[in-house]
Amino acid sequence: MLIRRADDLRSSDTTPESLYLNRRDFLAAAGLLGAGLVAGFAPRDAGAMQEPQAVGKPFGLQPDDKPTPWKDVTGYNNFYEFGTGKEDPAEYAKGFVPRPWTVQVDGLVAKSGQYQLEDFLKPSAVEDRIYRHRCVEAWSMVIPWRGIPLADVLKRAQPSSQAKFVEFTTLYDPKRMPGQRSGVLPWPYVEGLRLDEAMHPLTLLATGVYGRDLPNQNGAPLRLVVPWKYGFKGIKSIVRIRLVDKQPRNTWNEANPQEYGFYSNVNPEVDHPRWSQAKERRIGEFLRRPTLMFNGYKDQVASLYAGMDLRKNF
Numbered sequence: 001m002l003i004r005r006a007d008d009l010r011s012s013d014t015t016p017e018s019l020y021l022n023r024r025d026f027l028a029a030a031g032l033l034g035a036g037l038v039a040g041f042a043p044r045d046a047g048a049m050q051e052p053q054a055v056g057k058p059f060g061l062q063p064d065d066k067p068t069p070w071k072d073v074t075g076y077n078n079f080y081e082f083g084t085g086k087e088d089p090a091e092y093a094k095g096f097v098p099r100p101w102t103v104q105v106d107g108l109v110a111k112s113g114q115y116q117l118e119d120f121l122k123p124s125a126v127e128d129r130i131y132r133h134r135c136v137e138a139w140s141m142v143i144p145w146r147g148i149p150l151a152d153v154l155k156r157a158q159p160s161s162q163a164k165f166v167e168f169t170t171l172y173d174p175k176r177m178p179g180q181r182s183g184v185l186p187w188p189y190v191e192g193l194r195l196d197e198a199m200h201p202l203t204l205l206a207t208g209v210y211g212r213d214l215p216n217q218n219g220a221p222l223r224l225v226v227p228w229k230y231g232f233k234g235i236k237s238i239v240r241i242r243l244v245d246k247q248p249r250n251t252w253n254e255a256n257p258q259e260y261g262f263y264s265n266v267n268p269e270v271d272h273p274r275w276s277q278a279k280e281r282r283i284g285e286f287l288r289r290p291t292l293m294f295n296g297y298k299d300q301v302a303s304l305y306a307g308m309d310l311r312k313n314f
């Protein structure tokens, strides 16, 4: 597993438009490093050390978007393989060991293969990116992910001209994932993207959060992040990536097709049958915020859906 600590980041990783600098960069920028003034920060700094720094380049953030605290990002999760409660994954995934880990890339590609996770990741440059995250249940977070662009992996596999969609599959191992011993969802969890969505530069295969390897509850060791879609598209603990010619099944659509579609783009104008999607509760905040079209990534992704009826293709 690639382990790179937040404070190991090269300065090029924090671009001028970054809203969130790591502490050392912040102090350097403020001219305080080695100026004797740093000592004045010591007591506060010692406390802040427990909370990892949110590192990365912000994408699509609004001026009042702040990274959601580590304790919420890692303590309030959906991962039905480890229980249906929001606090279950942190509790019941504790003993899960996400290694050794094999990722299979196959289907309509010139270069299929089975890779050890380390080999799968090695050719790619790992990036830190801060994204908004909107769950279909109308809560949201801002998450500093670490990962590689999915496009990088797909290009290496060389999709054939018949490949139109990408199917993702979570590990199926009821011994290690106790939720799979229940029938709460059809197992294994599967998800899908259209090939152009999968190739979009915002689509990430995440290996970490907050500059650390993914905690189990967040989908260790490899999970999908598609920031303009509802959270359930972000399939966790992926073991297989398959290129296919037909729209793949996706678990929540299969469980309840009236309520969960294939596209599941964040859309404040198309309500869920049982609740409005116009607003969201940012975890840690009291007042609800308006939900933005495509979760704030409209400029980057709206063209993917030009001419499509987004009410029908929800």
Ligand SMILES: Nc1nc2c(c(=O)[nH]1)N[C@H]1C(S)=C(S)[C@@H](COP(=O)(O)O)O[C@H]1N2
Residues within 6 Å of the ligand: 073, 076, 077, 078, 079, 080, 081, 134, 135, 136, 170, 189, 217, 218, 219, 230, 231, 232, 233, 234, 235, 236, 237
């Ligand atoms: N395999 C699997 N992936 C999954 C889920 C799940 O139950 N199983 N839940 C989804 C849902 S509904 C959400 S909102 C996100 C939550 O990701 P997070 O816990 O990292 O915030 O994971 C998604 N990926």
Ligand SMILES: [Mo]
Residues within 6 Å of the ligand: 078, 135, 136, 137, 230, 231, 232
């Ligand atoms: Mo979700």
